[in-house]
Amino acid sequence: MTAVPVPAGYFDCLIVGAGHAGAQAAITLRQTGSEGSIGLLGGEHVLPYERPALSKEYLAGKKRFDQLLLRPAEFWPGQSVTLLLGRQAVAVDAETRTVGCADGTTIDYGDLIWCAGGTPRALSCPGHDLSGVHTIRDKADCDRLIRALPDSRRIVVIGGGHIGLEAAAVLGGLGKEIVLVEALDRVLARVAAEPVSRFYEAEHRAQGVRLLLGRGVTELLGRGGAVRGARLTDGTVLPADQVVVGIGIEPATGPLRRAGAEEAPGGAGVLVDDLCRTSLPSVYCAGDSAVMRDGPGIRIESRQNATEQAATAAKAISGRPEPLRLLPWFWSHQYDLRLQTVGLSLGHDRTVLRGNPDSRRFSLVYLRDGAVVALDCVNQPRDYLQGRGLVAAGARVAPELLADERLPLKEIAPPVQSPQHEGTP
Incomplete structure (x- = not known):
């Protein structure tokens, strides 16, 4: 495919976010016959990759990073998709149709698909910023944790959702002593009923994971700027060489909010219709930042939702609109x-x-x-x-x-x- 000549800094469709949703949006635009210029902007310096595998096969050392790539490097230029990697979008002006980046550059667009996902929710307690406190959201996060593992024996995992449980399973399998702390009275409490929660609790205990339920973290304790323990709401102090935090994400919607996009109640995300259009002209949103206006009222944080919403937005831009009729599905591997x-x-x-x-x-x-x-x-x-x-x-x-x-x-x-x-x- 031959690229369409365009002015510098302009794309007929600019996609912000180079994860599953962003990649799928670019792919679907070409599959549906779009010949306009496409820019795929991502904050990481690496090609689009399979993010869910980070807390599973990649952390466990069972897959190399190149095995996680959604498409090989040559695919993107072959489809005339311009990769704008290592750049962070910080502002949107829907009137002038521009996106401002953290490096001071500005990119003009004809249509914008916002696929920026979310950022890990951080602890707010004292010590949350110590060295050795990790999240698992992107490759750099996971690499930092992997580098720390050889000199670490005791790891505290905070959060009993999918990410926390997957990390506990992998790290325990690597021979580490794992304590998992969950503020609610059971794991997976937000996504599953009690029989499923109790089953997974029993499985993790059988694998040597110590579960502390119904307890929060009041302070992370450090020495020399590095984490050395966690104090819980009941006064228990857990020694820790590393701490992994998996307590959810915050939707990366700030630039769209400031541009005037209508939000879901409680700031849960940006509202979109069944074509994934926001309230801003020519601005679409897909993935972990989006909330369907006529849906269940929550963000659906899954790869399937991200790719289906992105494809829906791309088809609408290509003039082949297909309203989204979502049937959500999710998956998790533990042991x-x-x-x-x-x-x-x-x-x-x-x-x-x-x-x-x-x-x-x-x-x-x-x-x-x-x-x-x-x-x-x-x-x-x-x-x-x-x-x-x-x-x-x-x-x-x-x-x-x-x-x-x-x-x-x-x-x-x-x-x-x-x-x-x-x-x-």
Whole structure:
């Protein structure tokens, strides 16, 4: 494909954020016939890569970084996509259609797709800025932690969500002594029901992870500028050579907010319609910064959501609009356990268990007003694939049928399109 000549500093479509959403937006623009100039701006100095693998295969040393690249280096110039790496967007002017960068440069655009994602939520307690306090959001974060591991034995993980649990599993597998601290009374409390939480707690304890639930962190203790421990709300002091913080993210929406984009209540993210358009003209938003105006009212932090929203925005820009009809799915690897989730369990009023957790193969079905809204499937890929039809249709199925693991869900589920493979943007 031959690049279209453009003035310096101008792109027909500028994409801010070079993660899964940004990469997918550029790819879809070309796939749908867009011949305009495309700029892909990212704050990191590396090619777009598979971010979820950082807390799994990359941290564990099972994959090299080049194996995480979404596309090989030659792909981007071959598609006439200009990579603007190592540059941070700090301002948007929707009237003049410009993006200002931290290095003082300004880029003009015809359309803007904001895929900047989010930044790790930091601890606010004393000592949060000590050396040896880590997050796992990008390659540089993970590399810093990897470099520190040879001289570290005791690691405190703060946060019992997916990132914290995945990090605990990997670091424990590397022979480290792990203590995981969660402020709520169970792990995965925000995303899963109690049977799933208790199952994962038991698995982590069996693997040697010490879990401290219902306790927060009041202070990180240091010596010589480096973290050496954590003081908890009950007064317990945990020695630590390193601390890993996984307590969620803040959406990177500041420039859009200041430009006047309409926000979701509570600053949860920028509101978008079913074509991923913001309230600003010619400005779209996709991924961890976006909240669907007619959706569940939350950000859906998953690779699938990021890529589907980005593709939706790109198709709209290309003149081939396809309103997004999202069926969310998520996944997590911990030890030899593969958790696959389809749908959102928000507001569920009943759960149905399929199988026995003691077998380490089971599913939990979530119901709201009698309709299936989500499934959590542990080492049960068949339930996950076949249960999509139940969620997509909001099917009403007798609980005793759902509980009968001998009955394949496809026999009671309407057909639904197969999900995109997890490894492709």
